[in-house]
Amino acid sequence: MAITKVVLAKLSPTMDEGTIVKWTKNEGDPVKQGDVLAEIETDKANMEMEALGSGVLRKILVPAGGKAPVGSLIGVIADANEDISKALAAASTPARPAAPPAAAPQPAAPPQAAPAPQPAAPAPPPAAPPPQVAAAPPSPPPSASAPPQPAPAQAAPPRPAPGPAPAPGPRPVPAAPVAAEGGRVKASPLARSMAAQRNIPLGEVAGSGPGGRIIKRDIEAWAGAPASGRAPAQAPAPPPGPAITPGEEIPVSNMRRAIAKRLAESMFTAPHFYVTVEIDMDAAVALREQLQRGEDVKVTYNDLVLKACAKALTRFPMVNASWMGDKIATHGEVHVGVAVTIPDGLITPVVRNADRKSVLDISREVKDLAGRARERKLRPEEFMGSTFTVSNLGMYGVTEFTAIINPPESAILAVGSVQEVPVAIDGNLRAGHRMRVTLSADHRVVDGAMAAQFLGEVRRLLENPVSLFV
Amino acid sequence: MRDALNQAMKEEMARDPSVFILGEEVGAYQGAYKVTQGLLAQFGEWRVRDTPIAEEVIAGVAVGAAFIGLRPIAEMMTFNFSLLALDMIINHAAKYRYMSGGQVRCPMVMRGPSGAAAQVAAQHSQAFESIYAHVPGLVVAMPATPKDAKGMLKSAIRDDNPVIFLENEVLYNLKGEVPEAEYHIPLGLAEVKRPGRDVTIVAWSRSCITALAAATKLAEEGIEAEVVDPRTLRPLDEDVIFDSVRRTNRCVVAEEGWRMAGFGAEISDRVQRACFDELDAPVVRVTAEDVPMPYAKTLEKAYLPQPEKIVDAVRQVMYR
Numbered sequence: 001m002a003i004t005k006v007v008l009a010k011l012s013p014t015m016d017e018g019t020i021v022k023w024t025k026n027e028g029d030p031v032k033q034g035d036v037l038a039e040i041e042t043d044k045a046n047m048e049m050e051a052l053g054s055g056v057l058r059k060i061l062v063p064a065g066g067k068a069p070v071g072s073l074i075g076v077i078a079d080a081n082e083d084i085s086k087a088l089a090a091a092s093t094p095a096r097p098a099a100p101p102a103a104a105p106q107p108a109a110p111p112q113a114a115p116a117p118q119p120a121a122p123a124p125p126p127a128a129p130p131p132q133v134a135a136a137p138p139s140p141p142p143s144a145s146a147p148p149q150p151a152p153a154q155a156a157p158p159r160p161a162p163g164p165a166p167a168p169g170p171r172p173v174p175a176a177p178v179a180a181e182g183g184r185v186k187a188s189p190l191a192r193s194m195a196a197q198r199n200i201p202l203g204e205v206a207g208s209g210p211g212g213r214i215i216k217r218d219i220e221a222w223a224g225a226p227a228s229g230r231a232p233a234q235a236p237a238p239p240p241g242p243a244i245t246p247g248e249e250i251p252v253s254n255m256r257r258a259i260a261k262r263l264a265e266s267m268f269t270a271p272h273f274y275v276t277v278e279i280d281m282d283a284a285v286a287l288r289e290q291l292q293r294g295e296d297v298k299v300t301y302n303d304l305v306l307k308a309c310a311k312a313l314t315r316f317p318m319v320n321a322s323w324m325g326d327k328i329a330t331h332g333e334v335h336v337g338v339a340v341t342i343p344d345g346l347i348t349p350v351v352r353n354a355d356r357k358s359v360l361d362i363s364r365e366v367k368d369l370a371g372r373a374r375e376r377k378l379r380p381e382e383f384m385g386s387t388f389t390v391s392n393l394g395m396y397g398v399t400e401f402t403a404i405i406n407p408p409e410s411a412i413l414a415v416g417s418v419q420e421v422p423v424a425i426d427g428n429l430r431a432g433h434r435m436r437v438t439l440s441a442d443h444r445v446v447d448g449a450m451a452a453q454f455l456g457e458v459r460r461l462l463e464n465p466v467s468l469f470v
Numbered sequence: 471m472r473d474a475l476n477q478a479m480k481e482e483m484a485r486d487p488s489v490f491i492l493g494e495e496v497g498a499y500q501g502a503y504k505v506t507q508g509l510l511a512q513f514g515e516w517r518v519r520d521t522p523i524a525e526e527v528i529a530g531v532a533v534g535a536a537f538i539g540l541r542p543i544a545e546m547m548t549f550n551f552s553l554l555a556l557d558m559i560i561n562h563a564a565k566y567r568y569m570s571g572g573q574v575r576c577p578m579v580m581r582g583p584s585g586a587a588a589q590v591a592a593q594h595s596q597a598f599e600s601i602y603a604h605v606p607g608l609v610v611a612m613p614a615t616p617k618d619a620k621g622m623l624k625s626a627i628r629d630d631n632p633v634i635f636l637e638n639e640v641l642y643n644l645k646g647e648v649p650e651a652e653y654h655i656p657l658g659l660a661e662v663k664r665p666g667r668d669v670t671i672v673a674w675s676r677s678c679i680t681a682l683a684a685a686t687k688l689a690e691e692g693i694e695a696e697v698v699d700p701r702t703l704r705p706l707d708e709d710v711i712f713d714s715v716r717r718t719n720r721c722v723v724a725e726e727g728w729r730m731a732g733f734g735a736e737i738s739d740r741v742q743r744a745c746f747d748e749l750d751a752p753v754v755r756v757t758a759e760d761v762p763m764p765y766a767k768t769l770e771k772a773y774l775p776q777p778e779k780i781v782d783a784v785r786q787v788m789y790r
Binding site: 191208210 | 746750
């Protein structure tokens with residue numbers, strides 16, 4: 001009977017390796033096609049991987065906790081007596097990645113999470129862990145700090161390949177990198193010594209030799225590649241100074257690695273500029289109280305901000321666009337990402353077509369998405385494909401901050417808290433509610449005046465919140 | 471090359487009366503391959519001695535003569551026949567200096583063609599350098615060019631150790647510049663026959679010529695191969711090889727002998743140990759096929775290292 005190789009599937013478009021969280025079947029267990037075999041941690045979420053064939057799970061090659069590159073053999077399903085030695089031997093020559101399961105109509109390529117506020121976010125008070133999100137009262141919702149995903153519907157964005165530059169040789173360079181089974185990185189001795197000398201992390205270099213072996217040209221390509229896409233690695237060694245008592249070394253999770261890569265790429269590629277406005281929130285505060293008291297409906301300030309952005313974006317298509325290198329692509333739909341803090345990082349679930357949804361729908365949806373994001377239960381189509389992002393640190397009492405654009409979007413809005421402050425009106429001082437929002441925009445796509453006009457529209461909508469409901 | 475070898479013997483015999491030649495057909499017939507042409511006429515039958523067809527006798531006489539202070543040049547019509555003389559060579563020539571505590575030396579040269587010629591089949595086409603290089607006490611020299619042949623043979627004749635001097639029938643007609651003036655090429659010195667930056671090909675004797683042809687083909691595709699000719703296999707000038715490999719990061723070894731326990735394995739072993747951190751690919755060997763030499767011309771070609779095989783090996787280490 002047939003042998004079914006269990007190959008680590010590409011469970012998100014930006015996934016290039018995964019961690020086996022757990023196997024739901026043990027070696028020797030009978031398996032039917034479609035059974036859940038294992039839970040895999042991708043760079044974004046934990047996903048279930050299903051068996052593509054039936055038989056007995058004969059061999060687990062990468063145990064729970066282990067990492068493997070996409071496309072590598074992690075197990076074998078076969079009949080109980082079948083000779084699987086050939087299939088096992090093939091473990092050293094990884095199969096090509098399976099097609100991404102979530103063939104959502106979405107974008108073909110872009111990656112994940114991104115922008116983060118620059119201030120190190122103060123630790124949230126233990127009593128009020130981020131889950132509060134959408135329900136939090138006076139201050140705005142989710143803790144977001146960062147980013148969402150991307151999503152132009154167009155062709156693949158011009159983002160640099162994650163791997164090495166293609167070698168000049170006639171052969172295509174396999175993009176699949178790194179580790180062989182068991183996590184050992186295969187590299188020629190020369191490549192190893194070159195990497196050591198140049199302080200290059202071998203794990204980040206894609207190998208183009210047999211079985212993914214990293215060879216000289218891969219190191220040279222890596223070292224010669226533009227800084228984007230691999231920013232973390234080559235930070236120069238710190239100057240010698242007084243020794244610092246070492247703390248702990250924290251292994252970099254897939255998500256952390258993705259955040260690092262994408263945000264560095266965004267920050268160092270897209271020329272950011274920042275425009276801040278202060279918004280009079282008195283009317284919004286009053287509206288929110290009416291809804292809560294009169295209708296027993298809770299909406300957060302962030303829900304209002306989301307709706308205001310979505311509406312404004314329909315009037316400013318260039319803010320809802322992507323830089324494509326030789327062209328600018330505007331997006332025909334408005335999908336707003338909401339940065340949500342989760343234990344190991346952040347993720348940006350997406351409210352699709354937010355311009356066409358009511359504030360109440362948006363509110364319900366954000367609450368649901370944020371909750372499942374924290375459990376890492378989002379499906380890829382739920383955190384990918386945003387065209388604009390909102391990041392809110394108001395719940396931490398932050399007055400204002402700037403966020404890093406979540407590529408390939410061209411703008412992100414950083415939202416501060418609604419605060420009661422003294423305001424001067426016609427020479428009289430009185431108390432009022434104010435909120436500061438800062439737009440980070442990619443100057444390749446958006447100019448200052450447009451950013452100001454867009455923010456003016458957001459402000460107009462929020463200062464006349466009834467317009468958000470019509 | 472034939473003339474270069476002849477000149478070397480002629481000059482050394484003229485310089486040193488203790489040098490003499492013995493072997494089958496070396497005198498009256500002028501040498502089976504005409505390498506000793508004219509020497510009988512010049513030096514007389516005391517110094518150019520035809521022997522019976524008895525290789526053990528030739529080797530034995532040479533060893534004995536060397537022990538008492540002469541400098542014999544024993545010609546093997548081909549080294550395929552030297553198998554009959556292995557006891558004299560390995561148990562006597564190679565051992566006495568050591569076993570006598572240096573009281574006895576064996577300053578002899580055993581020379582003649584080794585390796586394949588043209589359709590002389592399984593018994594007459596063998597490359598035996600790996601067997602001789604295996605033995606401590608012997609020097610094994612294998613020139614690839616006329617200049618090396620003359621300079622190295624003169625050094626071999628003057629050497630106080632038994633020198634196995636392996637020529638190649640196919641190379642006897644190879645033409646090349648030979649200095650007019652007196653010169654010697656010390657044994658144990660390798661030479662870069664062609665410089666290049668991309669890959670090191672180590673090859674000797676006829677395989678060196680094959681490697682140079684391969685390097686020419688490779689240059690057409692933009693690969694600059696460096697061809698290193700060790701020239702002497704024992705003692706081996708490993709430094710030149712290592713220096714080259716450290717520059718190119720890749721190494722191919724080509725030889726006419728069989729793969730199993732062939733001399734190329736020795737080079738490969740030393741390179742991986744000395745240059746481990748400089749290697750970008752495993753060392754790849756090109757050898758004869760692991761069978762007795764076939765008689766058929768097409769199969770003979772398939773059996774031997776060819777430029778195409780070396781080119782393929784280079785592509786392999788270049789990941790091309």
